[in-house]
Amino acid sequence: MTTKKxxxxxISGRGSxxxxxxxxxxxxxxxxxxxxxxxxxxxxPGLDFARKNNIPTASVSHRDYASREAFxxxxxxxxxxxxxxxxxxxxxxxxxxxxxxxxxxxxILNIHPSLLPKYKGLHPQQQALNAHESESxxxxxxxxxxxxxxxxxxxxxxxILSGDTAETLAARILVEEHRAYPEALAKLARGEVxxxx
Ligand code: GRF
Numbered sequence: 001m002t003t004k005k006x007x008x009x010x011i012s013g014r015g016s017x018x019x020x021x022x023x024x025x026x027x028x029x030x031x032x033x034x035x036x037x038x039x040x041x042x043x044x045p046g047l048d049f050a051r052k053n054n055i056p057t058a059s060v061s062h063r064d065y066a067s068r069e070a071f072x073x074x075x076x077x078x079x080x081x082x083x084x085x086x087x088x089x090x091x092x093x094x095x096x097x098x099x100x101x102x103x104x105x106x107x108i109l110n111i112h113p114s115l116l117p118k119y120k121g122l123h124p125q126q127q128a129l130n131a132h133e134s135e136s137x138x139x140x141x142x143x144x145x146x147x148x149x150x151x152x153x154x155x156x157x158x159x160i161l162s163g164d165t166a167e168t169l170a171a172r173i174l175v176e177e178h179r180a181y182p183e184a185l186a187k188l189a190r191g192e193v194x195x196x197x
Pocket of ligand 1: 090
């Protein structure tokens with residue numbers, strides 16, 4: 001098979017989507033390999049999972065940097081070190097400088113727990129409930145300089161059930177996220193989708 005694409009993952013916390021990508025990439029015929037996990041939170045639980053799977057990690061607190069640009073330069077160093085072809089954001093709770101976002105456009109993707117363009121930003125599950133939607137879901141999308149606004153790669157839908165809370169809805173969406181993200185990454189690693197923004 002052709003060379004696997006090299007993928008870095010950026011996290012800030014739990015890292016369940018990161019874990020789903022790491023597990024998927026264990027399949028011999030998966031077209032990408034996870035070459036590093038970076039966190040802006042040195043105590044992010046997801047880092048342990050990565051280490052246990054022998055994946056290189058780097059963690060740097062954004063609080064130690066005077067500017068967004070200076071912090072992004074640290075991310076860039078890790079990505080260069082790992083020779084990453086693509087970057088997957090998985091619960092990474094930092095906004096990039098415009099320069100970084102523009103330099104990586106077409107090589108960086110994110111997963112968001114709503115049917116974008118609806119409910120960008122924080123608490124999208126609660127936003128969907130507040131709007132009395134009958135369904136929600138998740139979106140894997142290209143990252144651009146504007147938050148949660150890049151072109152969609154793939155979406156998965158789930159129903160909203162009566163009695164749902166933000167927590168029960170988030171759990172139902174998360175099951176789909178763990179399927180959607182590896183599927184989307186495989187598509188772009190195989191060259192079946194490309195950024196056309
Ligand atoms: C997920 O719901 C993801 O869509 C959103 O943040 C959450 C991260 O969860 N961007 P995890 O860290 O992957 O478990």
